[in-house]
Amino acid sequence: MMYEYENLKYEIHDKGVTIAGVLDNCFSSLQIPEKINNKPVRKIGFRAFAGQSNSDSCKLMSSIELPYGLMEIAGGAFAACISLEKISLSSTVVQIDGSAFYNCKSLSEVEISDSVVSISETAFENCMNLNGITIVHYQKSSKKSGFFTDLFSGGNSHTEHPAVTGKTFVYIPKDESGLYGDYVRICGKYFSWEKYDSLFSSRIPLAGKIKIALFRLQNPYDLSDEARNEYEACLRSYSDQFIEHYIKTDNLEMIVKFGSLDMINREMINDYIITAKITGSNNVLLYLVSYRYKKITNPKHE
Numbered sequence: 001m002m003y004e005y006e007n008l009k010y011e012i013h014d015k016g017v018t019i020a021g022v023l024d025n026c027f028s029s030l031q032i033p034e035k036i037n038n039k040p041v042r043k044i045g046f047r048a049f050a051g052q053s054n055s056d057s058c059k060l061m062s063s064i065e066l067p068y069g070l071m072e073i074a075g076g077a078f079a080a081c082i083s084l085e086k087i088s089l090s091s092t093v094v095q096i097d098g099s100a101f102y103n104c105k106s107l108s109e110v111e112i113s114d115s116v117v118s119i120s121e122t123a124f125e126n127c128m129n130l131n132g133i134t135i136v137h138y139q140k141s142s143k144k145s146g147f148f149t150d151l152f153s154g155g156n157s158h159t160e161h162p163a164v165t166g167k168t169f170v171y172i173p174k175d176e177s178g179l180y181g182d183y184v185r186i187c188g189k190y191f192s193w194e195k196y197d198s199l200f201s202s203r204i205p206l207a208g209k210i211k212i213a214l215f216r217l218q219n220p221y222d223l224s225d226e227a228r229n230e231y232e233a234c235l236r237s238y239s240d241q242f243i244e245h246y247i248k249t250d251n252l253e254m255i256v257k258f259g260s261l262d263m264i265n266r267e268m269i270n271d272y273i274i275t276a277k278i279t280g281s282n283n284v285l286l287y288l289v290s291y292r293y294k295k296i297t298n299p300k301h302e
Contacts, residue, residue: 005036015071016042025051025058028083034067043072050079059083062106068092068161073100075120082106091115091138091162098122105129111136111167116188121181124172132171133187138162170196171215173208193222200230209234210242214257235263247272247288250281259291266296 002020003010007030009021017039019032032041044066051057057080064078068090075097078084086109087101093113098120101107108129112119114137124130139162170191172183179202186195200212213231216223239258243265246254258264264272269292276285 008032008036010036010041011045012039013042016040016069018043018045019048020045021048021051022058025049025056026060027058028060029063029065030058030061031065032067032070034069040069041067042070044070044074044077046074047076047079048074049081050076057081066090066093071095073097075099076102079103085109087111089113089116091136094118096120096123099125102126110134112187113138114189114191119184119188121185124184125180128174130172130174132169133184135168135170135187135191136164137166137168139165168221169219171212173204173211179204179208194224197224197227200227206238207242210238211254214254214261217261218257235261239263240265240268243268243272244275247275247281247284248279250279250284252283252287255284255287259287262295264288264291264295269296 001011003012004023007023007027008019009023011018011020017036019041022030034041049058049061059080059082061081062083062085064084064087066087066089069092070090071092072095073089073093076099077097078087079099079102081101082103082105084101084104085106087107088111089096091113092115094115094117096112096116096119100120100123101110102122102124103126104124105126105128107124107127108131110124110130111134114135124133170183170187172180172187174180179199182199182202183196186192186199197216200209204212213234217228217231217235220228235258243255243258255264269288273285273288273292276282276288
């Protein structure tokens with residue numbers, strides 16, 4: 001049976017409340033309560049905020065606050081919420097189903113808990129503005145208290161939110177190889193940098209390999225010597241090719257990453273500067289001139 005609470009539609013199940021949708025989708029922000037009529041909110045239902053088509057989805061929603069105690073985000077729950085910019089999931093969320101955030105084109109920041117057990121490989125498909133996922137680490141407790149006591153008691157006990165002990169950003173390359181889903185999937189409970197590094201040797205396109213190599217060498221968490229050597233060898237082999245490309249596209253961000261790792265070929269620096277002048281890549285040009293002065297002309301100045 002469907003019920004209504006403020007602008008929300010919801011259903012009641014054994015474990016608590018499932019949010020099924022909204023009454024009016026013309027809103028920019030929304031806060032979902034931890035409880036509705038004294039029953040805990042446990043799930044965002046199938047296509048709850050997606051509507052039946054892109055035209056009637058919650059496409060104006062730029063922010064949403066999800067409750068502590070929420071456990072599952074069902075398939076397509078936020079699909080085509082094209083204005084949604086950031087999503088933060090509490091330590092109680094353990095499952096994110098397929099296409100949950102499909103086509104959320106403005107989504108740039110995602111925070112998930114390290115307690116997440118299952119993330120579908122299509123959960124963030126076509127989120128073209130999303131470069132990665134931040135895994136939030138919470139203080140662990142062996143005591144059966146707080147959220148889990150609340151869960152088994154029907155939501156009547158005091159809920160104690162665990163403290164955040166740290167955060168880890170995981171870069172996810174966007175490509176058409178199918179590997180995107182693999183990277184998303186390993187961001188769950190069993191994430192490890194060893195698993196992340198192992199994907200580098202798979203069928204991911206070269207452009208993705210370059211970006212991952214730069215990211216990992218700048219963020220060498222648990223980086224083995226073997227993985228480091230593999231990343232450095234990849235950059236040395238293809239740096240000239242990609243630096244030329246990034247100069248022509250005036251991609252200062254990527255050029256700076258190469259420079260910070262001292263991966264810019266000093267014998268080619270003058271050619272790079274000429275290319276930047278010809279293509280009108282002024283941002284890159286200024287950086288390369290400065291790089292040449294600090295690293296080659298007057299290295300002591302650095």
